[in-house]
Amino acid sequence: IGSFLIDKPLILWINDGLMALFFFVVGLEIKRELVAGELSSVKKAALPAAAALGGVVVPAAIYLAFNAGTPSERGWGIPMATDIAFSLGVLALLGKRAPYELKVFLTALAIVDDLIALLVIALFYTHDINLTALGYAAGLMGVLTMLNLAQVRNLVPYVLLGLVLWVLILKSGVHATIAGVLVAFAVPVRNVVDxxxxxxxxxxxxxxxxxxxxxxxxxxxxxxxxxxxxxxxxxxxxVQSPLIRAELMIHPWTTYFVVPVFGLMNAGIELHGSVHQALLERTTLGVILGLVIGKPVGIFLASWLGVKLKLVQMPRNFTYGIVLGAGALAGIGFTMSLFISELAFKDPVLLYDAKLGILTASAVSAILGLLLLKRFLRKAGT
Missing domain, CATH: 1.20.5 (Single alpha-helices involved in coiled-coils or other helix-helix interfaces)
Structure with missing residues (x-):
């Protein structure tokens, strides 16, 4: 249409288009938790927010310790991410042994982690800003905000304007998936119910x-x-709020279609004779150690420091061992880490090393998290 041309290969339609739906659901989850969930008050949000902050700073620092000053330096955001779906899926393997407080903590932690990851994508993995398109996008976001304030409960206007916003964000140079989050934040979360x-x-x-x-x-x-x-x-x-209706409608599609398709298209790596050598590359080591070591250590230290400074309060029946186990599960980066790696690297060798590190770290983190939680939950008597 005029000068607005969108011509992309299939994999970019998946990464820029389908993944916008995934980030739309992420945005809905973040908004729901901020307004009426486990992040709705300072008291509730303090511990998972502090833990998430430690869980992004330490992994990034470990990665940079291996890669600072090299072409692979741009991948520092990769080990910051947590795949909320996979982390909670692995936690579910513990069944009734996993207390409710642990599920709430890991969910809130992963949501704050996602929020930080979104900010990192928007601020550090964006190139060649088109201010005209960005200005139009800002104006359209204003219209969406007005719909929210007017309590427009029909989802159709949000969908139609969201599609236009996606095109404008794509043309602006900011990653198009951010449009999904912005539209989610505009969808009303409350409902007027008699x-x-x-x-x-x-x-x-x-x-x-x-x-x-x-x-x-x-x-x-x-x-x-x-x-x-x-x-x-x-x-x-x-009586369902527009946000809940949207989440119920889109969530199954992202869980059973978007994420698997994204994983199949992006996670595939060719395992050849030099895998052992690739595992020793600075990019791979930075990702593996950042996720497997940096995540649990960062989450543990931030939680411990917050409690010692009396800034946060540990939930009932919670121990630092349980926090460490939850931190290990947060090292399952998978979807979000793969997504950031695609933004960080164009060099196929660096991308291969990063993906190998992500897949290895996610598998190790899942096993480590289960082992730690089994041990410390048994000690805590839950």
Missing amino acids: SRKFVEDSLHAIETFKASETGTYNDLPSEGQVDAIHDLSRLAYS
Whole structure:
């Protein structure tokens, strides 16, 4: 359209386009936690925020210790990332042994980590800014904000304007996936609900369903029951906030389609005879040690220091050993680390080394995290 031409190979449509949906869901999760979740107050957010800060600074420092002053220096953001889905998935293997407080801590930690990673992408992995496109994007973001303030609950305007915003962000030079986060932040999180009316209408629909029973066995509901079911469905939909509706709608697609496709297209590396040599390259070592050592050590030290300075408070039944185990699980960088590596390196050799480091570190971190948590949870008696 005019001078606006988008011509990209398939892998960039995945990395810039499909991954915008992934970051849209990440943005929804961050906003939900900031407004009404585990990050909604200073008291709740203090420990995971401090832990996340330590969990990005120490890995980046370890990476730079190996790579400062070399062409691979640009990859310092790779070991900062945590893959929230994989980390929580591995934690789920512990079943009931994993206390609720641990799940909340790891989730909040990973969300703050994602927020920091997004800032790093926007500030340090952006090139050749087009101020005109960026200005239009800022204006469109203003329109989205006005829709939010006006409590527009229909998701269609957000989707349509979000697509335009994606194009403008793409043309501005800022990574296009940031558009997903910005649109997510504009979607209203609260809903105006008349609780009494909702309960009354729901009870009326249930009574209608009961009264419409035919008294005979039949696999098919009566016409009155169908109407009652539709009423209940409409009522349930009406009390869901736009943010929750969007998250429920998009989350399965990102989990079962976007992330697997991204992983298949980006995680593949050719294992050949020189793998052992590649494992000793400074890029690979920086990523592995940053994720496997830097993550748990940074999270542990930041949490310990916060408690000692009385800036944060440890949850009930929590120990520093459990924090260390959670920190090890946070070393599963996978999706986010792969994404940052694609932004950091154009050199195929450096990209190969980074991916090898990410895959190795993610596997080691998963095993290490499980072993540490099994041990320290047993000691804590949970």
